[in-house]
Amino acid sequence: KSEELISAWQMKTMPDLISRDSVSIPDMVEMGMLAPLSKLFPDDIAAMKGRWLEPCWNLCNYKGVQYGIPTYVDIAPMLAYNRKMFAEAGLLVPTNWAQVIEAAKKLNTTDHYGIIFPATLGLNDLEIFIGIAYGNGGRFLSPEGDEVVFNGKGFVDALKLYIDLFKKYKVTPPGILEIDYMKTIELFLRERTAMALGMSWVPVIAQNLGVPEGFEYRMASFPMKEKPTGKYPPAAAIMDATTTYMMISTSKVKKEAWEFIKWVTRPESMRMWAGVRIQGRVPTTHEGFKTPELAKTYPDLVREYEKGTIFKGAISMPSFPGFTEMIKVFGHAFQAALLGKPVQKALDEAAEECQDILEEM
Incomplete structure (x- = not known):
C-alpha cells in the first residue's frame, strides 16, 4: 500500500482523501502529502475534538498539527x-x-x-x-x-x-x-x-x-x-489508528472533502466501529464505548473505560519519518x-x- 501511494503521489494521481493507518502520518507529512486539518479547519477541529479519547486523537497528531481523524484503534x-x-x-x-x-x-x-x-x-x-x-x-x-x-x-x-x-x-x-x-x-x-x-x-x-x-x-x-x-x-x-481519514494536500476541493470526513466520522457513522455492525474494533470516541454491542465483545475494555483507566500505559506503535x-x-x-x-x-x-x-x- 505504501508503495502504491508513493507512486500515485509522484505521478500526481492522488485522490482527495485516503483512509490509512496513523503510523504512516509522519512519513506522508514529510513528503508534503497530507493537508494540515487543524490549520485549515481550526474551529471544526476544536469543536469535535472532545468526542475522542485523547490518546486516540493524538495518534493522528504530528508536531502539534492534526492530520487525520481516527475511527478505531488496533x-x-x-x-x-x-x-x-x-x-x-x-x-x-x-x-x-x-x-x-x-x-x-x-x-x-x-x-x-x-x-x-x-x-x-x-x-x-x-x-x-x-x-x-x-x-x-x-x-x-x-x-x-x-x-x-x-x-x-x-x-x-x-x-x-x-x-x-x-x-x-x-x-x-x-x-x-x-x-x-x-x-x-x-x-x-x-x-x-x-x-x-x-x-x-x-x-x-x-x-x-x-x-x-x-x-x-x-x-x-x-x-x-x-x-x-x-x-x-x-x-x-501499542496502538495504531488503522482506518484514519486524511486529506491530500493537492486536493482542489478541500472544503467538500472536509465535509465528507465530518460526515463519515459523525456519531451515527462511528457506531459501526463500536460493534454495531463490525465486531473486533476498539472505538476511539466516548460514544463508541457506550454501545451494548461493544460491551459483549470487549467487556474488560468497557470496564476500564468506565474506571477511566482505558489505554493506561499504552503508547503509539512506532511512528516517525523513515519507519516505512x-x-x-x-x-x-x-x-x-x-x-x-x-x-x-x-x-x-x-x-x-x-x-x-x-x-x-
Missing part, C-alpha cells in the same frame, strides 16, 4: 486462547513469559500446536512482535528520536522468546515465516492451535471467517516477561534470526542500516 499484543483446551489441561491464562512457554508445551499434542504467532514480513505480523518487545522495555528509537535502539535487550529477549517457542520447544507450526496474521487466526479457529498471537482485531477476523459452532475462545493481553529486561518503561500495549523503510530492514533481520542467525548480530546489523536511513531523513 491494540497489540493480544493472546487468543481456546477455553476448552485450557480447561481440559487445567490451565489458567498465562501471566508471564515462563507461563506462556509451559502452557504451550502442555497444550502441544499430535492434534494441535501449543501456540502460533505470525512471522511474515507483513506490517501486522511485525507490529505484534514489536508490541511484545515494547512490553519488555524495548523501543525502536531512543526517546530523543536520534538513535535506532531495537538491538537492545528489550527486543533481543523478545525475539529469543519467539525462537524458543519455534525451534527449542517446537510448539508452533514449522512454517510460521509463511503464516501471516489472517492465516494464524484461521488455524486458531480450526482448532489447529491452542493459543494465537494477534491484535484486538481477532474478533473481526473471526466474524469474517465464521466461528465454528461450539467453539469458545477468549482474549487477554499478552503477558510481560517476569522481569522486563529493556532499558525503557514497559508499555502496556526501516520496518522492511527490521523484518528481514527478524526472519533471519528465526532461521538461525544469532539474534544480537541480526539486530545489530539491521540497526546500523536503519541508523543510516534515520540520518538521511
Whole structure:
C-alpha cells in the first residue's frame, strides 16, 4: 500500500482523501502529502475534538498539527486462547513469559500446536512482535528520536522468546515465516492451535471467517516477561489508528472533502466501529464505548473505560519519518534470526542500516 501511494503521489494521481493507518502520518507529512486539518479547519477541529479519547486523537497528531481523524484503534499484543483446551489441561491464562512457554508445551499434542504467532514480513505480523518487545522495555528509537535502539535487550529477549517457542520447544507450526496474521487466526479457529498471537482485531477476523459452532475462545493481553529486561518503561500495549481519514494536500476541493470526513466520522457513522455492525474494533470516541454491542465483545475494555483507566500505559506503535523503510530492514533481520542467525548480530546489523536511513531523513 505504501508503495502504491508513493507512486500515485509522484505521478500526481492522488485522490482527495485516503483512509490509512496513523503510523504512516509522519512519513506522508514529510513528503508534503497530507493537508494540515487543524490549520485549515481550526474551529471544526476544536469543536469535535472532545468526542475522542485523547490518546486516540493524538495518534493522528504530528508536531502539534492534526492530520487525520481516527475511527478505531488496533491494540497489540493480544493472546487468543481456546477455553476448552485450557480447561481440559487445567490451565489458567498465562501471566508471564515462563507461563506462556509451559502452557504451550502442555497444550502441544499430535492434534494441535501449543501456540502460533505470525512471522511474515507483513506490517501486522511485525507490529505484534514489536508490541511484545515494547512490553519488555524495548523501543525502536531512543526517546530523543536520534538513535535506532531495537538491538537492545528489550527486543533481543523478545525475539529469543519467539525462537524458543519455534525451534527449542517446537510448539508452533514449522512454517510460521509463511503464516501471516489472517492465516494464524484461521488455524486458531480450526482448532489447529491452542493459543494465537494477534491484535484486538481477532474478533473481526473471526466474524469474517465464521466461528465454528461450539467453539469458545477468549482474549487477554499478552503477558510481560517476569522481569522486563529493556532499558525503557514497559508499555502496556501499542496502538495504531488503522482506518484514519486524511486529506491530500493537492486536493482542489478541500472544503467538500472536509465535509465528507465530518460526515463519515459523525456519531451515527462511528457506531459501526463500536460493534454495531463490525465486531473486533476498539472505538476511539466516548460514544463508541457506550454501545451494548461493544460491551459483549470487549467487556474488560468497557470496564476500564468506565474506571477511566482505558489505554493506561499504552503508547503509539512506532511512528516517525523513515519507519516505512526501516520496518522492511527490521523484518528481514527478524526472519533471519528465526532461521538461525544469532539474534544480537541480526539486530545489530539491521540497526546500523536503519541508523543510516534515520540520518538521511
